Amino acid sequence: MSSVKVECVIKERNRIAESPVWEEGDGTLLFVDIMGQKIKRWDPVTNRTQSLATENLVGSVVPRQRGGYVAAEGTRFIAVDWEKQSITAIAQIDRQRDKIRFNDGKVDPAGRFFAGTMALGTNPAELERGQGALYSLQPDHTVHMHVDQVSLSNGLDWSPDQSTFYYIDSLSYRVDAFDYSVATGSISNRREVYRLEKEEGFPDGMCVDVEGRLWVACFNGGRVLRIDPQTGARMQTLRLPVDKITSCCFGGKDFCDLYVTSASEGLDDDALAGQPEAGSVFKITGLGAKGIAPYSFEG
Secondary structure (H helix, E strand, O other): OOOOEEEEEEOOOOOEEEEEEEEOOOOEEEEEEOOOOEEEEEEOOOOEEEEEEOOOOEEEEEEEOOOOEEEEEOOEEEEEEOOOOEEEEEEEOOOOOOOEEEEEEEEOOOOOEEEEEEEOOOOHHHOOOOOEEEEEEOOOOOEEEEEEEEOEEEEEEEOOOOOEEEEEEHHHOEEEEEEEOOOOOOEEEEEEEEEOOHHHOEEEEEEEEOOOOEEEEEEOOOEEEEEEOOOOEEEEEEEOOOOEEEEEEEEOHHHOEEEEEEEOOOOOHHHHHHOOOOOOEEEEEOOOOOEOOOOOEOO
């Protein structure tokens, strides 16, 4: 069995790196810096990172089938033309909701872009609760709300057989599951899959492997957890050299490498001295696991 190796591959002090997505065709890693208001794209061959500035805080970004990307930015969905370095608004969420922003998001197997919101702020313990919701952007650019009264909408993904939707509201300290209809995009029958222990921090972003295991990033926990959603058992704990782990995705050849994003926001000088790689992106190899290629937005 190969040994697990953790390597810092993007040595940048992002404020809150999030929403990593591996682009199989180009062999690049796409992600955002939420507070830095940037969409970034890293090429491991050249070790070069390109970026595009956004107008508002940007929570997540996903590939688009027709080319370019779609992002959840501020309180709207936007289309991103990477070649022209331009942004175009697609849809606005509920205008009556102020002092919120989009956070994590991902595309479902049918090409819908699911993304959730949260109250403005960077310290989870101080956020106003129940201000967020979970939405989906349909291929025709209409927006549907799926869950209301969310405190900090975060990680999400689908089971390999597409029948289950996994979802995290960070301030619940839980990973939940819903029954999922690919045909309609509807969710139902919410239940708890895993509840984090205090030392594990807040559950943040996550991804699913081909065996249906969940890989959950732990903010303020300095780790990624591998969880069996069928039994609720913690199968593995991967520790990293920084505390504020934000999300993860599989990528690289055959989707066998785990890319993990982190944050530096909120750390004082002493903390940063002790965690000089805070805000960087890490690659974990030797896991013996394989991820699922990400879906692209259809509209």
